[in-house]
Amino acid sequence: MAKIDYSQRSFSYYPTNAIISAKCIDGVWTEPELSDSFELSLHCFAGVFHYAPSCFEGAKAFMGVDGKVRLFRPDENAKRMINSAKYLDMPYPSVEMFVDMCVKCIQANWEHIPPYESGASLYLRPVLFGINPGLGIKSSKDVMFVVMCSGVGTYSGAKSLSTGTAVLSRNYDRAATHGSGGYKLGANYAQSLHAYNIAHDAGYRELLFLDSATHTHIEEFGSSNFFAIKGDTYITPDSSSVLPSITNKSLRTVAKEFGLKVERRMVMVDELATFDEVNSCGTAVVITPISRIDDKPTLEGSEITRSFSYGEECGEISRKLYNRIIGIQKGLEEDTYGWCLFVEPK
Numbered sequence: 100m101a102k103i104d105y106s107q108r109s110f111s112y113y114p115t116n117a118i119i120s121a122k123c124i125d126g127v128w129t130e131p132e133l134s135d136s137f138e139l140s141l142h143c144f145a146g147v148f149h150y151a152p153s154c155f156e157g158a159k160a161f162m163g164v165d166g167k168v169r170l171f172r173p174d175e176n177a178k179r180m181i182n183s184a185k186y187l188d189m190p191y192p193s194v195e196m197f198v199d200m201c202v203k204c205i206q207a208n209w210e211h212i213p214p215y216e217s218g219a220s221l222y223l224r225p226v227l228f229g230i231n232p233g234l235g236i237k238s239s240k241d242v243m244f245v246v247m248c249s250g251v252g253t254y255s256g257a258k259s260l261s262t263g264t265a266v267l268s269r270n271y272d273r274a275a276t277h278g279s280g281g282y283k284l285g286a287n288y289a290q291s292l293h294a295y296n297i298a299h300d301a302g303y304r305e306l307l308f309l310d311s312a313t314h315t316h317i318e319e320f321g322s323s324n325f326f327a328i329k330g331d332t333y334i335t336p337d338s339s340s341v342l343p344s345i346t347n348k349s350l351r352t353v354a355k356e357f358g359l360k361v362e363r364r365m366v367m368v369d370e371l372a373t374f375d376e377v378n379s380c381g382t383a384v385v386i387t388p389i390s391r392i393d394d395k396p397t398l399e400g401s402e403i404t405r406s407f408s409y410g411e412e413c414g415e416i417s418r419k420l421y422n423r424i425i426g427i428q429k430g431l432e433e434d435t436y437g438w439c440l441f442v443e444p445k
């Protein structure tokens with residue numbers, strides 16, 4: 100087989116060996132099963148096709164500098180999926196079952212774990228969705244839980260820590276004030292796809308959503324959380340309609356290690372003018388520094404009313420945070436918090 104150049108990979112689906120799945124029918128889980136078929140057979144009246152009872156997660160496994168494979172904070176992903184499923188009123192796997200199926204998925208796809216030097220990783224995508232047939236608007240009582248994976252490179256396809264531009268989303272909202280934005284539901288992403296396409300077509304890497312009630316404060320990017328550095332302070336929005344990012348949570352811990360103050364609070368759009376460094380953060384994007392944010396009355400229009408610039412290079416503090424997080428994930432730095440789960444080959 101030709102050697103794969105993982106360093107050229109972007110954040111995409113690349114074929115692997117197997118997926119692992121289990122179903123919960125009438126409250127009882129089936130034994131998880133590995134399969135080399137990536138196709139599922141579902142009833143066309145299954146809830147997932149109609150009312151979107153579906154939630155998912157994203158986690159990464161890394162080949163470390165020491166040749167050991169580390170899965171980053173899978174228990175946090177499990178807990179977040181449980182919260183999402185509770186919001187949808189449907190059954191969910193336990194934390195133990197979730198983590199165990201992630202581990203089995205990694206083991207079954209061992210040769211697809213990108214090598215350490217490539218900078219790529221094995222991205223795990225656990226998905227939970229309603230499968231029992233129905234017609235009325237109702238939560239799903241039966242669900243399927245599938246864990247799949249792909250060996251991925253950086254989200255933007257660019258080199259790590261290369262900067263990208265963003266635009267404020269003034270005429271499209273991602274999440275309602277009392278809605279589902281704080282859960283990782285497929286439906287939240289469906290809501291952002293059209294706006295994302297317009298932003299991408301206009302050349303922006305990221306789209307920054309605002310609070311849907313007043314459009315005066317910052318929520319998050321379409322694919323990731325927002326954080327800024329101002330002097331010696333790490334600032335990130337606190338809002339129930341923002342997804343509680345595991346990367347952001349980890350960065351807040353690391354920021355304190357570096358003596359930074361951490362503020363998790365409402366962040367006004369006007370404050371963008373006062374920040375030294377602005378970034379998006381998440382499992383897929385890790386940290387992506389933002390070079391400029393444009394403010395436009397509409398995404399479709401060409402008028403730019405103001406721009407906030409942060410430089411073409413990643414800021415010094417953001418780079419330190421990035422190195423510490425990646426260092427823990429790849430075994431270059433001590434995992435003081437016990438965040439990594441070591442996975443052995445089968």
Ligand SMILES: Cc1ncc(COP(=O)(O)O)c(C=O)c1O
Pocket residue numbers: 157319320321322323324342343344345346347380381382383384
């Ligand atoms: C909308 C959104 N916000 C934030 C995040 C970051 O969350 P995490 O750090 O847990 O990956 C993601 C996913 O990566 C996301 O899709």
